[in-house]
Amino acid sequence: MAEILLSLVVVIPLAASVILFLSAGRLSGFLIGAIACGAISLSAIFSAILAGLLHSQLSPSLHVFFWEWMRTADFSTGIGFTLDPLSLVMILIVTWVGLLIHLYATRYMAGDPGLARFFGCMTLFVASMLLLVLSSDLLCMFIGWEGVGLCSYLLIGFWYTEPANLAAARKAFIITRVGDAAMLCGLLLLATEASSLQVDTLLQTVTAAKISQSALTFSTLLILVGTLAKSAQLPFQSWLPDAMAGPTPTSALIHAATMVTAGIYLIARLHVLFTATPLVLTIMAVVGTLTLFLAACNALVQSDLKRILAWSTVSQLGYMFLALGTGLWQVALFHLMTHAFFKALLFLCAGAIITRVHHEQDIFRMGGLFRTMPGIALAFLAGATSLAGFPLLTAGFYSKELILSSVWNASFFLAPDLILSGHVFWVVALAGAFLTSLYISRCFLLVFMGKAKTHESGQTPLLMAIPLGCLSFLALFGGMMEMPDALAHVHLFTEMVDPAHALPSADEPLWLLLVGGGIPVLGALLAWIFWGQRNPVLHETSDEPAPPQTSQPVPILAACLLPLFRIPSWLGRYDFPARLSKGVSILINGMNTFALQFRACIFMNVSHQTLMTLRQGNLLMAYTQNGRVRWYAAWIAGGLCASLALAGLT
Known part of the structure; x- marks a missing residue:
């Protein structure tokens, strides 16, 4: 039974996408939404059943082999699935968060002439991601890897009559293809050295030291380039903010449950390879640290609501790569889960806001929306506080605190006699957490507080409100399954994903927890001083049409000093010299x-x-x-x- 359910998890969304593509718009909008949501619902239910079956059986994993794909004298590969705690967590996130996004999209996209094409791409997106995380062979996994890239191209350029949308789609496709080519070279090098791309066989070969260290380092470095491009890390980060040209449900699906999280999953799946190459881990940590800080600086100077959230995704993915660089892939996966909750919530809230303010996306042209849409405001507040990592109350606090404590106790290899302390990375990550709280608090205050600058109309439909309520609950309480020992000895998540290898217990000082929890509060207070008072210190308006924003990198120094530009007027207001x-x-x-x-x-x-x-x-x-x-x-x-x-x- 488990074998049948495992195959149906992927086959049902794939079949739904084929039906929707072949319908060519001849089906009604209700039927199109029912087919898409029904397929994702069945996959989600089967995933939950598989979780129970995997928990009840003695074996920690389930393997299903379908057929042999190709065989030569020195190499063979086949199509097969593996269900273990790691892939189980991923399919639960993809199917259940994907289901909420699909429910939201049935109402958000109602009346669009390309509805069948939209849901065909969305269900194919989910099927490709499920194929990626369940494949037991890296060559089969690469098919799913390319599938999510193709679907992202189709969905980013969904409204193809606009030249800017087509340019954004081409940009995403070309940049990720560069990474895909590097990753394919890395996979072929591994196949040459190990004579197999079966994940279990490959990991056993690496553990037995049957692959030369130079070949292993070079292949893992090529795979790392592929994951950096797919997850929008430096220097490939520019495609993700431009991907906001697609419909908002597409943005939520790309940022929360699919596409950008594929790189995190692949490194977690192949963590044995990367653990054997400590220099690549150091490179991964450095890139993640630089990305999280630079992206937070860029988010601080954006005025487009969706672009702020896009840059925040790049920054949070940087945290995940930093955690992966410490060698603790369980920590990165935990933040991946909580990020899926609050980032899907924030994007869906943004879609509801934009729809009700007549497709206005400039936060300086909003304001005062708390009075007219309090439900959306509270849902956005739940996602914003979780993104900022407000202490004790949000899921983002627990996952980000786990990353900070892991980095503090880590050390990074540079040379045989040169080891870099994790304290440097911890300081930069803490600065990124401060900027995260600052820019998301700024966004909330400018959109929902102060004077109204736009006319709001309509009501949020029930099919859009239900996913927001569910995701708000998960964004607040979904992280309490993993807590610091200073608060409670709860480690349900890490024990579930890797029961054989629990996280090393570290004596985390209490001050470290207090600093990690206090920095987001400090950022929110500073945002209130700058933008939240009745007479705010920073008066930023947008009376003239805003120029089109590009994804050119903002100077880090200028971005960090932006809140200080008007400090002189503030000092004068309080009669300083x-x-x-x-x-x-x-x-x-x-x-x-x-x-x-x-x-x-x-x-x-x-x-x-x-x-x-x-x-x-x-x-x-x-x-x-x-x-x-x-x-x-x-x-x-x-x-x-x-x-x-x-x-x-x-």
Whole structure:
């Protein structure tokens, strides 16, 4: 029975997508929504049943082999599924969070002429993600990996009549394809060394040290590049904010349950490979740390509601990569789960807000919406506090605190005699937590508090309100299954996903917990001083049409100092010495000018050198690929003669 249910979990959403694509819009909107939601509901129910079956049986995993795909003298691969605690957690997140998003989308997308195409892509998205997390062979997993990339392209460019949407879809597709090519090279290198891409066989080969250290390091580095591109980490982060061109349910699905979490899952699945290459773990931690801080700085200076949430996703994924860099994949998976709850909630709240304010997305043109939509405001507040990690009350606090404590006690390998302390990473991660609280509190205050700047109309339909209520509960209480020992000895999540290897117990000092819990509160208080008072310190308005935002990186220094730009007026309001105010203003303006000039110099030089290199390469290609068959024959003959000469010499 378990084998049948395991296959149906993937087959049912796949079959629903085929039906919806073949219907070509001939079905009614109600029937389209019923087919999509019914398929995801069955997958979610079967996932819950499989959880009970896996818990009741003695074996910690369930393997189902369907058929052999290919076989050579030194290599074989097949189609099969593996259900263990890791894949079980992922399919529960994908199906249940995906179900809530599908329910929301049936009402949000009602009346759209491309409804069948939309739900066909959404159900195919879920099926591809389920195939990815359940596959027992990395080559089969790569099919699901490419499937989520294809679906993201189709959904980001869903409203294809707008050129900006098509550009965003192409950008996401091209950037992730670069990572996919690197990851495929890494998989082929592993196949050459281990003669198999079966996950269990591969991990056993690595454990037995049958793969050379150089080949293992190079292959894991290539796989890491693929995961960085898929999860929008530096230097591939720019595609994810632009992906907001798609419908809001698409954004919620990409950011919460599919696509960007695929890279986190793959590293967790192959954690034995990465543990055997400590230098790659250090690179992973460094990239994650830089990403979480830079993305938080970018979120602080955005005015588009969905782009703020998009940059926050990039930042939270950076936390997950930092946790993976410590070698504790269970910690990253726990934050992945809580992030799915509060990020899906925030995006769905954003969709409800945008719909009721006539598709306005500029937060400076909103304001005062708490009085007209208190339910949406409370749901958004639940997601915002969980994202910020408010202590004791939210799921985000427990997962982020687990990451901070893990980083504090970690050490990172650079060279045989050079070990980097985790304290440096902890400081940057704590600064990122402060910025997270600052920008999401700013967003809440500007949208829901203060004076009303737009006209709100309509009511939030029940099918949109039910998912918001469920996700609000999960965003607040979904993290209490894993708590710091200073609060309670509760480790249900880590014991569930990896019962054989519990997290190492560390004597976490109480001050570490207090600092981690106090920083989000401090950020919220500072946001209230800047934007929440009746006469706020920072008066930011948007009377003129906002220019289109691009995903060009914001200077870190300028972004961090943005709240300080108007401190001189604040000091003057409270009768501080005028000379001090003027001095601070000159200092900040000078530092900001220096940062902008430095950035312009660097980027201009890099872009100029890149352009010149591409031009020279283009001239070379034009010279060699000129369409003349005689030239091609001459090159072939010359290459053959050179090869024969080299063979004769050796």
